[in-house]
Amino acid sequence: MKPAAFDYYAPASVEEALDQLAELGYNGKVLAGGQSLIPAMNFRMARPAALVDLNNIKDLGYIKEPGEGGLAIGTMTRDSVVEHSKVVMDKAPLVVEAMPFIGHSQIRNRGTFGGAIAHADPAGQLPGIALAMRARLHILKKGSDRWESIDDFFLGPFMTVIEPDEMLAEVVLPPLPEKTGTSYKQVSRQHGSTTQAAIASVVSLDDKGKVASLRVVMMSVGATPLVSSAAEEMLVGQEPSEAAFREIATKASETEIDPSTDMHATAEYRRHATHELIIQSLTCALERAKGKGG
């Protein structure tokens, strides 16, 4: 199939883009990498009346290290650039670890870091990774801007707090504490295809080897990526152990998620995979945390 007709705007600057979005309102849609939007348009599942193409705005592609530490990534930074960035590997290895699973190299050459997060695909990797990393998002609109916590960002499948006349400009990944290990695990039926279930874990230890903070994010098992409260309740301030991981996995997979059955996986399998992957992911993250002089 071919896409339905639309009006096309290719602003050369952020200001121009915001002007355009303000004018178009509900009729306008941001075109970032297009690797999720354009296939949907080819199937005519998405039929935006107008596209505001951000690909000509060089200012939106960057990876910076802000003064307070961590990373600031411009929304239009290509996934492949993030994937091969040494500073991202250093400051946010969780992101780099997930990258090879995101589609294929050609997709990552075009797909953008911010675009994937704003697209909010429940089965997508970057939304969940951003959630695990406690990202902060800089959202712009003509005449104003705001910062949102990722915790409040996702509203539902493919729905975020970004208004039609707004655009995501930057994703900030706060610095990770020193003794932190991260891990990403997923299952999918074919390499690079839609995830059936995925887990991202961030585990930080204190000087005594107890868990100072952690975040376990479950993906593809609900309308949005989900943070496991069970994980935080059971482990913060505690000694990490395999038994604890198993308890968390059971509680999380049985009570915290509501997976559905579709042509990619059954609800039962998603639940089972979530259980197994939580254990694998936490075990791996812990090893890595310990490895950092823990």
Next chain:
Amino acid sequence: MNTPINIKVKVNGKEYKRAVEPRLLLSDFLRHDLELTGTHVGCEHGMCGACTVIMDGVSVRSCLIFAVQADGHEIETADGLGTEDALHPLQQAFMEEHALQCGFCTPGFLMTIIPFLRENPNPTDEEIRTAIDGNLCRCTGYENIVKAVKKASVKMAGKAK
């Protein structure tokens, strides 16, 4: 909405000026407007890789880019790779190693591998496999494609010396 937009695209070193509807996909632009049918369409939803071309030096899916987005950019397709008399070493290696059967997926593979070899002139088998995991082939079973890339990389490294 259907008002054509003027674009200027360099394809295989030659500049083309055309007026295109915004919704025209780059794959269709190359195939129909420019009559460069070497780029093939297998699925139009980014899954098969047959439509892969090189845009500004990186491999991309031409079915997931609008032609208007190629305005001012450089595209390389299989049609422009090598000449009748002097095939690119990768094309030569594909032929020698029987890395194609029906050949429909082949241009997509070539345009994925060319930038890969530019960045990785001496790849391991593992690296080759990861590089081409976004290209589907239903005929060959893939092994010969890996062999062809290996062969080409050796030849190209030899030439570079």
Next chain:
Amino acid sequence: MSKIKHMIGKSIEKPDARDKVTGQALYPGDINLPGQAYMKVLFAERPHAIIQDIDISKAVKLPGVIAVLTAKDVPVNEYGLIMNDQPVLCGPGSKKPFAERVRFIGDQVALIIAESESLTEQAKKMINVEYQDLPVISDAREAKNDHGKLVHPDRESNVFCHYQIRKGDLEKGLHEADVIIEGEYITPVQEHAFLQPEAGIAYIDEEDRVTIMVAGQWTHEDQEQIAHSLDLPPDKIRVIYPAIGGAFGGREDMSVQIDLALAAWHLMKMGIHKPVKTIWSREESIIGHHKRHPYFVKTRWGATHEGKITAAEVELVTDGGAYAYTSTKVMGNATLMCTGPYEIPNVKVDSYAVYTNNIPNGAFRGFGGPQGAFVAECQVNKLAEAINMDPVEIRMRNLLREGSLLSVDTPMPKGVTIDKVVHKCAEKAGWKNTDKGWQAPAISKKNTDIIKHGIGFACSYKNVGFSFGAPESCTAKVELHGKDTIEHAILYHSGADVGQGAHTIFIQFMAELLNLPLEKIHLIASDTARTGQSGSASASRITFMAGNSIVGAVNNALKKWINNERPAIAEYEFRPPKTTPFDPQTGKCQPNFSYGYVAQVVDLEVDTQTGKIKLDKVICVDDVGKAVNPLLVRGQIEGATVQAQGYALMENFIQKEGRTYTPTLSTYLIPTILDIPEQINSIILEEADPIGPLGARGMGEMPFLPFTPAVVAAVHAATGIWFDEFPLTPERVISKLHEKG
């Protein structure tokens, strides 16, 4: 240029490869003709309904729309490779009884021809079809016995084909057995997923022939079916194949061929001389063309403690889908092969092909063989387990040998080598032939709590050629040019090169027989106006049939050359030994004139946490008779093995109540390079087939056949669980592991 001798057995490059690597090769969708119009199909998109009315009045008025064709515009509104049970276009107004019924989502209702593709889409939306929905018949097992709900009301039952085999005395055989293994198996639907979606272009040529350029498998059959539907003599239809983007059986039946011819012909009658082009999307391709038959099998086999199989009883029910396509032939193969390459004295088989409202099923690499092999090999592996015998040892005690009788009570054609193939494969995989019989190697890899290893063995045989009495021939024409010595030669041959390298093989044969270099051979291929009937590129038959036709044509041409005819031109029609159909009572017949033999070992690991199966090593031994081009042979083995891997592990075609939920490549998943086995060791044996050209057997399908049962055996070795259904997706594996506890 020196003359090259002994071209056979050389791994020469394919002559078509150069055009393909430069993007110059023209596939049907790449061909553009001046002034061309575009055509799209309005599909039914519902599984079972009666069309009350089709209103095209708004669509035809849209500026730029040239014509909208419906059932009334088709002179003879029916087609089919074996049975003419399918309307070209569904709807009222044609003479075909019940053509107003749509019976599956891919039934075609209207053809829209317009100045541009986007206009065809616009016009399509303006067509109003009034449907009266009918209950959907989706389960073949239910449909078999339900005579109240009929897919084809002109028939008495949904069963459109039944075969039976009665050899010996089943009850006596079961009585003699020490162990009896019962099994119920389900094999799934599989989508071809050739990379090139259907496409083509039609025009009226300089000799007023309705000409189509399309990707297919059998030029003359396409020509015949088009001629039938258009009520024109066949020589008024011309079919040409340009480059073909894969087939695997998926282009054996019509998809766009009749549409294109009808459109060009209709335009001509309107006084409009425009070529008509069509390209299907991937979704249209998946919905619009046939799939691999699913089989529902109940079976019972008996064996003695000494490992002799005494009896086999099999009931096969297959879902033919809405129309027959090649179901009868596929089922013939499955009926024969469901008892495996074994000599079994007492056999009872009943097979039924049933109409449903699912997408029709038809030819796909293996053609009933994989389904039959799955049943046979799983049963033999289970028997081996039951009597505590090695799986290779039990096979050696029962394999067909020279002169053995098949289940259909006739002897095998000469050149039976399955024992050699099994021997070689077992040896290569580490089996030892001890004085206590064959013994499997010990598992070298250690199991952990999570990862379990296993190896599995299976073997099979695959017919070469059409089988069961289907008329079969292959024609070649050769022209020899030169003065005193032959300087160059031209071969005219219809045989389709679907990617397997058929055209390369033809040229190799020519070069060998005429002692000419490859550059001196010119091939004119796949054009009904210039080349004779070759039969389809299917059934592993092209090397065999075309090779023999070329040998004959060259011999005849050489006789003329010696008689000083310049150029020396000769045609030859090769006819293979006759085969016969199943006797309706006993099934006795001479089903095939040649076979290829194959055995495989699969070495894998099962992750019992995620249910994922990782293939470590595959060993495949094929007796190909004579490897005309070893590189091409290996290419077929590797390609078939990866396709079989998709069948066994990943490809999950979901159809419910006649609707498909996997019509795209993002939902129907085929193997990528990261999904394939780490190693595929393919070993080629060359035990000449007595009637093969230079000894060659056909081999394009056979590596597919034993793969799935070998995987199932390996998974059983790893987990203790027998899987009777596949694909072995992680869900299925986890679900069964949980059941086991």
